[in-house]
Amino acid sequence: MKTCSIDGCDGPARKRGWCEKHYSRFKAHGDPLKGARSVLPDWCDVEGCAEEPVAKRLCKRHYYAQRRGAPLLPRRPTTCTVDDCQASVHGLGLCKKHYQRQRAQLPPTRICSVEQCANGATVRGWCGMHYQRWRRFGDPEFTPPESVRKCTIEGCVKVTNARGLCNSHYYRWLKYGDPLISKNAPRVRQPVYIFADRICPTCGRSFDPGNSSRRVYCGKRCKPSGRIAGSVNNRRWVEKLGDADGWTCQICRGAIDPELYWPHxxxxxxxxxVPVSDGGTDERSNLRLTHLTCNVARGNSPSPPGA
Incomplete structure (x- = not known):
């Protein structure tokens, strides 16, 4: 089998005495020895960048920066530049710990214009404290008087918040009813709402509703089954009432289309x-046919006379 005529190539000859690789280079560049892919270096050519190159001896970041015409700046360090510190960079080439230490040692660029104040200026040439005093009192050098109202609890010298108590004692009184309760004492949560006894509409006996504001019946035996009330989509009952009383809404007196089904x-x-919540039963005399929207709009309100 003939081999490629190019020196150092042992590939099989295909066309013009060249292998497929050299013949493709000849078609593309006119020379079988031209167009060979150059060997990329181990890292980017930009000084200080140790990333792997992807094209033109540049890493991905510097390659796209060159295409945009941006300057090829060295990559920022990923670890702290302080010796023997391997933490990730937070700012200015330093980790968070060393960055905060450096900021604490740097003096503020602008000093508050109030005399004998060394804080940095933020707004109107004042520091935050003097700016807030100017907003509240109209004078940045105003010194608010000390409060003379102290907590009424013996041994407490904190300023009062409400009811003659400081913040901590007022919070204890508001939550537990006792401003002197210990922080380590067991908390017993008291019921917030206590309702008076009610009369069951079914049996007429008095019962305790507890903390429920919606309990109407004394037990499950007195509560109606709700078999009809919860079956507005029960087609059998709708058709039974429609055939007996006519397909007319008993609230708005409008016609009901028998071809429409729930949830239309x-x-x-x-x-x-008579609503079930008011003691209404599932007897046939207490049922009527209405539009679904009229039924929902009425809710459990009493039916008007003649309706």
Whole structure:
């Protein structure tokens, strides 16, 4: 088998005495020895950058910077530049610890214009403290008087917040009802809402609703089943009421289309004349046919006379 005529190439000859690789270079560049891919170095050519090159002897970041025409700056260090510190960089080539130490040692660029104040200026040439005094009192050098109202708890010298108590004692009184309760004492959460006894609409007996504001019946035996109240999409009952009383809404007196089904707003639904929450039963005399939207809009409000 013939081999490529190029010195040092042992590939099989395909066309013009060259292998496929050299023949492709000849077609692209006119010379079988031209167009060979150069060997990339181990790191980027930019000084101080140790990233792996991807094209033109540059790393990905510097390659795209060159295409945009940006200057090829060295890559920022990823670890702290302080000796024997391997923490990640937070700012200015330093980790967070060394960065905060350096900032603490640097003097502020602008000093507060108030005499004998060495704080840095933030607004209007004042530091934050003097600026807030100017906003509240109209004078940055105003010194607010000390409060003479102290906490009424014996041994406490803190300033009062409300009811003659400081912040800590007022919070204890507000949450536990005792400003002197210990922080380590066991907390017993008291019920917030206590409702008076009610009369069951079914059996007429008095019962304790506890902390529930919606409990109406004394137990499950007195509570209606809600078989019809919760079955507004029960087609069997809708058709039974529609065939018996006519397909007319008993609230708005409008016609009900028998072809509409739940949950269409104008479909037929079963409504209790006396709401279940007021003691209404599932008897046939307490049921009527209404639009679904009319039934939802009425809720558990009493039915008007003649409706």
């Amino acid at each position: 707003r104008w479909a037929g639904s079963v409504d209790h004349i």
